[in-house]
Amino acid sequence: MEPLCIAVTTSSRSYTVTLGDGAIERLGPILDDLRLPERRFVVSSPLVWRLHGQRLARTLGASEPILVPDGERSKQLQTVSRVYDALIRSSADRASTLLTFGGGVIGDMAGFAASTYLRGISLVHVPTTLLAQVDSAIGGKVGVNHPLGKNLIGAFYQPHAVIIDPSVLATLPRREFRAGLYEVVKYGMTSSATLFDRIRRERSAIFAKEPAVLMAIISESCRIKADVVSADEREAGPRRILNFGHTAGHALEAVTKYRRYRHGEAVAFGMVVAAELSAARGALARQDQAALADLIASLGPLPPIADIPPSEMIDAMKHDKKMIAGRLLFVLPTAIGGATIVDDVTEKEMRAALKTVGFRG
Numbered sequence: 001m002e003p004l005c006i007a008v009t010t011s012s013r014s015y016t017v018t019l020g021d022g023a024i025e026r027l028g029p030i031l032d033d034l035r036l037p038e039r040r041f042v043v044s045s046p047l048v049w050r051l052h053g054q055r056l057a058r059t060l061g062a063s064e065p066i067l068v069p070d071g072e073r074s075k076q077l078q079t080v081s082r083v084y085d086a087l088i089r090s091s092a093d094r095a096s097t098l099l100t101f102g103g104g105v106i107g108d109m110a111g112f113a114a115s116t117y118l119r120g121i122s123l124v125h126v127p128t129t130l131l132a133q134v135d136s137a138i139g140g141k142v143g144v145n146h147p148l149g150k151n152l153i154g155a156f157y158q159p160h161a162v163i164i165d166p167s168v169l170a171t172l173p174r175r176e177f178r179a180g181l182y183e184v185v186k187y188g189m190t191s192s193a194t195l196f197d198r199i200r201r202e203r204s205a206i207f208a209k210e211p212a213v214l215m216a217i218i219s220e221s222c223r224i225k226a227d228v229v230s231a232d233e234r235e236a237g238p239r240r241i242l243n244f245g246h247t248a249g250h251a252l253e254a255v256t257k258y259r260r261y262r263h264g265e266a267v268a269f270g271m272v273v274a275a276e277l278s279a280a281r282g283a284l285a286r287q288d289q290a291a292l293a294d295l296i297a298s299l300g301p302l303p304p305i306a307d308i309p310p311s312e313m314i315d316a317m318k319h320d321k322k323m324i325a326g327r328l329l330f331v332l333p334t335a336i337g338g339a340t341i342v343d344d345v346t347e348k349e350m351r352a353a354l355k356t357v358g359f360r361g
């Protein structure tokens with residue numbers, strides 16, 4: 001099967017997302033075609049490298065990978081420093097390409113290293129989780145956490161290429177896979193009724209990781225992300241739509257100290273909260289709200305929320321990065337495949353919505 005190519009065009013860089021089963025076996029020639037600098041350094045995690053490294057090593061030649069831990073707790077400057085150390089020890093120069101091979105943590109962290117090493121070297125993302133394939137590898141957000149908050153240190157640094165091979169998802173644990181799937185639901189709900197219906201219709205084929213259907217949901221998601229990023233690289237306008245579910249989602253992650261939920265799971269609750277807010281205003285039909293809730297419920301169990309007080313959620317939202325001049329931007333769905341951004345959600349409405357969907361404390 002010919003790989004699929006999706007273009008991302010931003011003012012800082014234009015690049016291609018190449019998608020195909022077996023794409024990692026063809027990585028060497030793909031990079032040659034793109035004329036990317038020939039000294040290639042791979043940053044990966046011990047687990048991902050053990051599972052899939054050989055496939056990459058064969059096509060790239062005998063390069064030793066730079067292996068760093070990839071838990072969310074490792075997503076910090078100290079780990080980035082280890083990548084710098086390895087690059088300096090190998091005398092990596094401007095004519096070097098850094099490839100990230102792992103989930104969103106490796107991509108964000110090693111991407112940040114590439115954006116700052118020698119003021120920026122070539123960067124290629126080869127994402128290995130569903131979340132990274134449909135979301136974090138495209139769009140240029142790179143960075144790390146600070147002890148006082150998530151993703152507080154970072155940059156916009158578009159990659160020079162993104163290579164996606166859905167076959168690596170075969171080894172992804174079910175919970176991680178589902179966490180990525182909620183981001184696909186996000187694309188469907190905000191931007192594509194077709195994608196939303198596909199997840200509904202082909203749920204069992206998706207969970208069976210059938211190549212054709214995986215390719216369809218990943219490529220449709222990437223196309224949406226690529227279009228939105230091309231229209232608004234720095235999230236000054238339309239890109240904000242993709243924060244659907246993320247205001248309450250981030251609050252939920254923060255309140256539970258990033259321990260209870262995978263990011264996508266927290267976003268799933270966030271989408272349910274936003275849909276309730278919108279329906280309570282009469283901006284979303286109850287029927288569409290129910291379709292979203294049903295789809296999320298059909299994808300599997302989520303960790304509990306019943307012990308979390310709405311007041312803690314509201315406090316956490318007040319510290320959100322999406323707060324602009326004291327107003328919280330909120331993405332409200334208006335139909336399946338459509339959403340709008342508002343800045344007038346009141347604390348009272350928020351409290352009511354949180355209670356309705358099950359936050360108690």
Ligand SMILES: NC(=O)c1ccc[n+]([C@@H]2O[C@H](COP(=O)([O-])OP(=O)(O)OC[C@H]3O[C@@H](n4cnc5c(N)ncnc54)[C@H](O)[C@@H]3O)[C@@H](O)[C@H]2O)c1
Pocket residue numbers: 045047048051070071072075102103104105106108128129130131132135136137138139140141142151168169170171172173176179263
């Ligand atoms: N840059 C962006 O625009 C953006 C967008 C969304 C999320 N993110 C960031 O992405 C991170 C989350 O990424 P994630 O969900 O990919 O988590 P992750 O990188 O922590 O990976 C999850 C787990 O899956 C393992 N794994 C990776 N690939 C595997 C494979 N093929 N088979 C088996 N196991 C595999 C990893 O070792 C890890 O244990 C967060 O830090 C988040 O802030 C960034």
Ligand SMILES: [Zn+2]
Pocket residue numbers: 135183246263267
């Ligand atoms: Zn997300």
